[in-house]
Amino acid sequence: MTNPSDESPVSLEVIEGTFDLARQGRTGPLGEMIDAGVPIDLRNPRGDTLLIVATYAEEPHTVADLIRRGADLDAVNANGQTAISCAVFRKNETLLRMLLDAGADQDAGGLSAIAIADQFQLAEMRVVLDEYAAR
Template identity: 30%
Template sequence: MTVTAQEHPQTAALLRAAQAGDVAAIARALDAGAPLESRDARGRTPVLIATDGHHVAAARLLMERGADVNAQDAQRDSAFLLAGARGYTEIVRAALAHGADWRVTNRFGGTALIPACERGHVDTVRVLLATDIDVDHVNRLGWTGLLEAVILGSGGAAHQAIVRLLLARGAQVNLADRDGVTPLQHAQRLGQREVAALLRAAGGR
């Protein structure tokens, strides 16, 4: 439920403090009774706002106070999902320690893993793959993390590392997109020779 500044005098202060990453001000606002799950005009909770600003200490404090790391805003971002997509590995670790649900999906129907793969966040992908997250989850585009790492990736060292991690975790190397195009076929079309070699070695067709 959205709590406005009019409903509690410290809500606006809490939201401002989260935006600034001001740990002391966050603590003061919470101690004065500001609701932990207050929301701004975009539906963002303080922990999501702090995550958006990459304010690690602020996000951690809010989680320690019991913030819901799975609470989603108007565009279906949560602190956990956003941290995964941005490659904020420290916040991802903290969120996992405070109840992050890897099954929650973003506005594209993807888990935190998929955009992390796309954007080449190797450390974040490694952390996420240490959980029970579904390595072959398919988003609304019909893509898995492996497909996104190839189709939207650069083919460089980071995406090569991610492909290795996904394959080691058991990703289905020949799970094709909606048009029946496999990761290997995409890699070949895009001229990603190193990625193609990795996929071929894993049985890619």
């Protein structure tokens, strides 16, 4: 697990606990960890950020808080996935719109969000992506 700021080392236990908070949608305690110095764009061994994990876990309050705090919307993990690609894959229109409204790039990552929607035949996600692309 890496600390992108490299300002101070973060223990493995703290990192694992922080990702658990994001995965479980425990927004308040996660925010406290970030306020205490855990980097908002912390990465796990797969290259996931807290935002990617919270999006994949479909935790809208946590995703909204991470966006508000300035999380990297276009971070790409080791598999080429982004928070947007997670929202598309999970067929979560609310999270997809939240990320797009915040300025996330639907072309970031190993595959664009449209390519993912097409690959998995997610027509409803494609409609949303096309709507935002036309703006």
